[in-house]
Amino acid sequence: MASTFMQQFAKKKTVLQRSSKKYLEEALYKKLLSDGGEEMHVRAKLNEFLKSRKSAYKWEVGRTVKILRGRKLYGPATKLSETMEKRGMNKTVSDQAIHLDLVAKSSGIAAAEAYFMALPESSKNNLTYSALLNCYCKLSMTSKAQFIFETMKSLNLEMSSMPYNSLMTLNLKNGLPQAVPALINEMKEGNIMPDIYTYNVWMRALAAMSDIAGVERVIDEMKRDGRVAGDWTTYSNLASIYADAGLFDKAEKALKELESRNVRREFSPYQFLITLYGRTGNLLEVYRVWRSLKLAFPKTANLSYLNMIQVLVKLNDLPGAEKCFQEWATAYSTGCSTFDIRIANVLIGAYLREGSLEKADKLRKQANRRGAAPNAKTWEHYIDYYLKKREFKSAVKCVDSAVTAGRANGAKWTPSPAVVEEFMRHFEQSKNVEAAEGFLEILKKSTDDVRPEIFEILIRTYAAAGKKSPILHRRVKMEKVELSEECKVLLDEISTE
Numbered sequence: 001m002a003s004t005f006m007q008q009f010a011k012k013k014t015v016l017q018r019s020s021k022k023y024l025e026e027a028l029y030k031k032l033l034s035d036g037g038e039e040m041h042v043r044a045k046l047n048e049f050l051k052s053r054k055s056a057y058k059w060e061v062g063r064t065v066k067i068l069r070g071r072k073l074y075g076p077a078t079k080l081s082e083t084m085e086k087r088g089m090n091k092t093v094s095d096q097a098i099h100l101d102l103v104a105k106s107s108g109i110a111a112a113e114a115y116f117m118a119l120p121e122s123s124k125n126n127l128t129y130s131a132l133l134n135c136y137c138k139l140s141m142t143s144k145a146q147f148i149f150e151t152m153k154s155l156n157l158e159m160s161s162m163p164y165n166s167l168m169t170l171n172l173k174n175g176l177p178q179a180v181p182a183l184i185n186e187m188k189e190g191n192i193m194p195d196i197y198t199y200n201v202w203m204r205a206l207a208a209m210s211d212i213a214g215v216e217r218v219i220d221e222m223k224r225d226g227r228v229a230g231d232w233t234t235y236s237n238l239a240s241i242y243a244d245a246g247l248f249d250k251a252e253k254a255l256k257e258l259e260s261r262n263v264r265r266e267f268s269p270y271q272f273l274i275t276l277y278g279r280t281g282n283l284l285e286v287y288r289v290w291r292s293l294k295l296a297f298p299k300t301a302n303l304s305y306l307n308m309i310q311v312l313v314k315l316n317d318l319p320g321a322e323k324c325f326q327e328w329a330t331a332y333s334t335g336c337s338t339f340d341i342r343i344a345n346v347l348i349g350a351y352l353r354e355g356s357l358e359k360a361d362k363l364r365k366q367a368n369r370r371g372a373a374p375n376a377k378t379w380e381h382y383i384d385y386y387l388k389k390r391e392f393k394s395a396v397k398c399v400d401s402a403v404t405a406g407r408a409n410g411a412k413w414t415p416s417p418a419v420v421e422e423f424m425r426h427f428e429q430s431k432n433v434e435a436a437e438g439f440l441e442i443l444k445k446s447t448d449d450v451r452p453e454i455f456e457i458l459i460r461t462y463a464a465a466g467k468k469s470p471i472l473h474r475r476v477k478m479e480k481v482e483l484s485e486e487c488k489v490l491l492d493e494i495s496t497e
Contacts, residue, residue: 024049028056029064032076042068042076050083058089065098074105093123097131104135126157133163137170145170161187161195168201172208180205196228200237207241215241232261236272240279248280255285265296271307278311286311287320300331302340309343313350321347339372342408348378352385360385376402376413383419392426396439399423403446414446424457431465450479456487462494469494 024031031049035041049056056064061084068077081099085091091099096119104112116124116132129152136145149163164183171179184202187194194202199222206214219238222228235258242251255276262269270293277285290308294300305328312321325347329339344367351360360381364374379402386395399415407413415423420443427436436458440450455476462469473495476483483491 022055024054024056027064028060029067032064032068037071037073039073039075042073043079046076046080056084058084061089062095065102069098069102074102078102078106093125093127096123097127100128100131101135109135109139109141126152126160126163129157130160130162130166134166137166140170140173142170142174159190159192161192161198164192165195165197165201168198168205172201172205177205177208194228196231196234199228199230200234203234203237203241207244210245212241212245212247230257230261232258232266232269232272235261236269236276239276243276243279248282251276251280252282252285255280259289267297267301267304270296271304274307274311278315281315283315283317283320286315300328302328302332302343306340306343306346309346313346318350318354321350339367339370341367341372341375341378344372345375345377345381349381352381355385357385373405374401375405375408377408378402379405383415387419387422390426392423392435396423396435396442399439400442403442412446414443417451420451420454421457424454424461428457428461428464431461433461433465433467436461450481452481452483455479455481456483459483459487459490459494463490467494468496 028049032042032045035045061080065077065081068074068080078099081091081095081102100112100115103115112132112135116128119128129148133145133148133152136142136148145167149167152159152163164187168180168183171177171183180202184194184198187198199218203215203218206212206218215238219230219234222230222234235254239251239254239258242248242254255273258269258276259273270289273289274286274293277289286308293304297304305324309321309324309328312318312324325343328343332339344363348360348363351357351363364378368374379398382398383395383402386392386398402413402415405413423439424436427433427439440454440458443450459472462472473491476491
C-alpha cells in the first residue's frame, strides 16, 4: 500500500518537473484566450501553439476544448481536438462524442454523420449515438432523431437520460408538449434515472399545457426522490412558469429559492433574478439584486447594464433607467471609447414611445460620436414612432436607413410583413404610385421575396391613381406572382396603353 502511494507521488512529481522546453509554460486555454475571446485571435494563438510543436497534457487539451466549446468557439475547438489526435493523443469514447458535436457545429451535420460512420464499432455506444441524436434534435431533424432513438433501443444500448432529454426538448420545440409525459413514463419503466435537465424540461412541458398543478407535482416528486437536487435553473424555470401564469407570490418564493442556491455567486443567476423580479413588478427587489450583482462583479459587464435598463424601462422607471445608463456611460468613458448601441437602443425606444423625439435624437447622435452607429433596431424604433404619427415620408427614410445599416450581427434586415402592408395600404389610399414604387425599391436591397398581397396592393394603387404601366405585367410574370382573379383584370387594364 505504502509503496503504491510512493510510486504515485513520484509520478506526480515527475509530471510537475517536466521540461518547459517541451511543455507549455502556462495553461493552454489561457494561452489561446490571452488576446481576448474573439475567434480570429483564438485561431491565431492556436496556430502559434500548433506550430511550436510544444506539448500539452491530455487532461489540459480536454479542459481547453471544453472551455472553447462553452464559449461557442467551435472551429478552434474542433481543430485542436483533431490535431492532437493526429499527433497520437488517444481519444476516449466520451472525447469522440464531444468531437462529433463540435464537427456538427463547425462543419455541419453531414460532416458529423461521416465522422460517426467512420468510428470503429467499439466506439458506437450510447455516448456517440446520444451525441448524434442530440445534433439531430437541435436541428429539428425529427425523422432522423426518432430513427436513431429507436436504433439505440433495438441495439440494447445502455440508456441514460441524455437521449430522452434531447427528444423531449425537440417535442417542446415542435409544439408537442403532450409527448413529453410518455417519454417520462418510458424512463420510469426502464429504471432510467432522471437528471436535473429531465425535471426542468418536464416542468416546461406541463407549463405549456397550462398544468401548473402538474408542475408542482414534478417539484414534489423530485424532492421526495432525493437523488437529484434542484439547482438555480430549476427555480428560475419555476419562477418563470409562475410569472407567466400571473402567480407572482409563488414566483417570488421560487426566486428566493433560486437566490439561496447561488452560493458561488455565479453571473447568470443574478441576470435571471433581475429579469424575473421585473416580471413580477417588484422594483425594490430588482434594485436589491442589482446592488448584489455589482458587489459580486465590480467590473460590471455590458450585458448586465443592458438587462437592468431593459427591466427598468419595462417597469416604467425611466429616471432609474437613465441613471443606470449614465453610470454605465461614465464607467466606460475611460476604459472603452465605444458605446454599445444595444444599450443606447433601449433608451432611444423608450424616449420615442413617450414621444420625446428630441431626447432620442440626442442620444442617437451621442452614441454615433462614440463609435456606435445606429443599427436596424435603432431605426425600427423610429419607424414605429413615425408610423404612429402617420408621418410616412419620414418613416420611409428610416426604413431605408435600417436596410442600409443591417442588423447588429451583420445580417440583412427587412421590415415585418405587417409593417410593409401598412406602408403599401397608405400609398394605395393616397393614390401615390411613386411613393409605393420607391418603397419597393428600398425593400429590394434586402430581399427579393415580395409577397403576392403586396403586388396586389401595388396594382390597386396604379388603378386608383388612374396610371398605366406596360411593364407591370412583365414584372408580375418574372416574379412568378399568383394574383387573384380581380387583380388579374386590373392588371390587364393597367397594362393596356
